[in-house]
Amino acid sequence: MxxxxxxxxxxxxxxxxxxxxxxxxxxxxxxxxxxxxxxxxxxxxxxxxxxxxxxxxxxxxxxxxxxxxxxxxxxxxxxxxxxxxxxxxxxxxxxxxxxxxxxxxxxxxxxxxxxxxxxxxxPIPLLTAWEAVFERAQVQRGWRVLVTGASGAVGVIVVQMASRLAGAEVVALASEQHHDSLRRLGASRVVDYNTPNWEDTIRGVDVVIDTVGSPVLGKTWKTVKSNGHIITVGQPPAAWEYGKGRPEELDDFPNVKWLFFVVTPKAETLDKVARLVDDGTIQxxxxxxxxxxxxxxxxxxxxxxxxxxxxxxxxxxxxx
Ligand SMILES: NC(=O)c1ccc[n+]([C@@H]2O[C@H](COP(=O)([O-])OP(=O)(O)OC[C@H]3O[C@@H](n4cnc5c(N)ncnc54)[C@H](OP(=O)(O)O)[C@@H]3O)[C@@H](O)[C@H]2O)c1
Incomplete structure (x- = not known):
């Protein structure tokens, strides 16, 4: 027993x-x-x-x-x-x-x-971040990536992978107390979600990687390019997650791609990122x-x- x-x-x-x-x-x-x-x-x-x-x-x-x-x-x-x-x-x-x-x-x-x-x-943060950044979004060097919940377990890894490994310009959404550490992890810009209408201060985002869910997720539609991509793993889910239909935001942003996914375990990714942790690339x-x-x-x-x-x-x- x-x-x-x-x-x-x-x-x-x-x-x-x-x-x-x-x-x-x-x-x-x-x-x-x-x-x-x-x-x-x-x-x-x-x-x-x-x-x-x-x-x-x-x-x-x-x-x-x-x-x-x-x-x-x-x-x-x-x-x-x-x-x-x-x-x-x-x-x-x-x-x-x-x-x-x-x-x-x-x-x-x-x-x-x-x-x-x-x-x-x-394990879950590493695998979720890797799947979001490299497999789902396929973030490219120089892209602008908005990470919500950037101070959370998944968020801090997404910030590092997107900036240090993919070479993106990362905008990190988090409360002010985490801003210095997020800059050290690679964020080019930090935005406080407590600032009213924060979503109006961010534009030209290629990919949103959202780890918060509603209501933050809904606000991110304004920040992406007209052909940008919104990827979310956050809870509580939006009404359209788990294949339950179409986001109503598409009425205003018809060419934005949107995706919710649930992480899958992958030994190969765990092994690869464990080495990146050991060599100091990922904190x-x-x-x-x-x-x-x-x-x-x-x-x-x-x-x-x-x-x-x-x-x-x-x-x-x-x-x-
Ligand atoms: N679909 C999947 O495969 C998958 C995989 C992994 C995780 N998840 C989900 O993703 C979420 C994040 O996981 P985690 O382990 O990273 O959680 P976590 O460590 O608790 O981090 C959550 C982050 O979200 C922020 N946050 C929470 N509510 C917010 C709000 N209303 N406005 C702005 N920021 C807010 C928190 O900031 P403060 O500390 O400032 O509150 C924190 O930075 C969880 O719901 C988890 O279940 C899903």
Whole structure:
């Protein structure tokens, strides 16, 4: 048996608990069993619909830990004892537990320069940012890119990838306290979302990468070029997300392309970006670490705005 975070209650009224005795999984086929050292939390993850489809609701997609066992048909190059980090697919989860199952497409060697706590904050932000910047938007050198929620976990990575790797001119939307750090991460311009009508001060954007959702997303239509592109992963979703129709803004901006996507785990991307973290090209995300006994407080803190960093639950305390 093992300890795991479990969400009881209802979707409207979720109740986070620590279950002291959940069956420990064992790897089948090509699966990999991870001894979880730390798990990163996304603020609103206990409201994601996938969690509520499971009979035992153990949240968790972002983990860092050690390979504990390999399934009988595993053919990759990981060995028991390797330090790895992983994004477990959106519809599986079950990562906030002492042991978790991952598939080989979801896991890579963790950045060596980071602790497990730091590494566990990264998989979803890295994969989401990479998919948005390079695969969906295909940002080109010299493009102007507006990043909303730029101080958030996904936002700080998008800012770095778009500016440092793609060579774009990045406009970062965030509250003033984050402006200096965003400039250091590569933003050419910072705009405070608390400034009334901020959207009227930004023009000529090739691509918006939105991590906030409504109402910020709706305001970004004014900022893009007439043939620009709006890409969003934010919550709460606009009415048109999840394939539910057409944005009404198209009446005024008919040639703007628009897209909502849900990130998919990719071992190859995790591996590539882990090396960029180790060589200092991509700075890690600040983390706020909670011990296992404080899972309730951890989830509560993860859901508030203006946090100090991404919340991480530590299952194995890091040796100092
Ligand atoms: N679709 C996907 O595949 C996917 C993947 C990853 C994440 N997501 C979603 O993307 C969102 C961001 O994730 P995250 O981990 O980066 O979250 P996060 O670390 O909590 O960051 C959220 C950011 O949004 C800003 N923000 C929140 N409300 C705002 C508002 N009304 N106006 C302006 N800025 C606002 C916050 O700024 P302050 O700190 O100043 O409040 C913060 O910078 C979440 O909803 C998450 O579920 C989706």
């Amino acid at each position: 093992m300890k795991a975070v479990e969400v009881l209650g209802t979707k409207a009224n979720p109740e986070v608990t620590l279950n002291p005795a959940v069956p420990k999984p064992s790897p089948k086929n090509g699966e990999i069993l991870i001894k979880v050292h730390a798990a990163g939390l996304t603020g609103d993850e206990i409201t994601w619909w996938e969690l509520w489809e499971h009979p035992i609701r153990i949240p968790g997609h972002d983990i860092s830990g050690q390979v504990a066992a390999l399934g009988p048909e595993y053919k990759g190059d990981l060995k028991v004892g390797d330090d790895v980090f992983s994004m477990i697919h959106g519809w599986r989860g079950l990562g906030q537990a002492e042991y978790a199952i991952v598939e080989s497409a979801e896991v890579a060697r963790k950045p060596q320069s980071l602790s497990h706590a730091q590494a566990s904050a990264l 890690p995300i600040a983390v706020e670490v909670f011990p296992l006994e404080k899972v309730v407080q951890a989830h509560k803190y993860a859901s508030i705005r203006n946090r100090r960093g991404k919340v991480v639950i530590e299952f194995v305390p890091e040796k100092k």
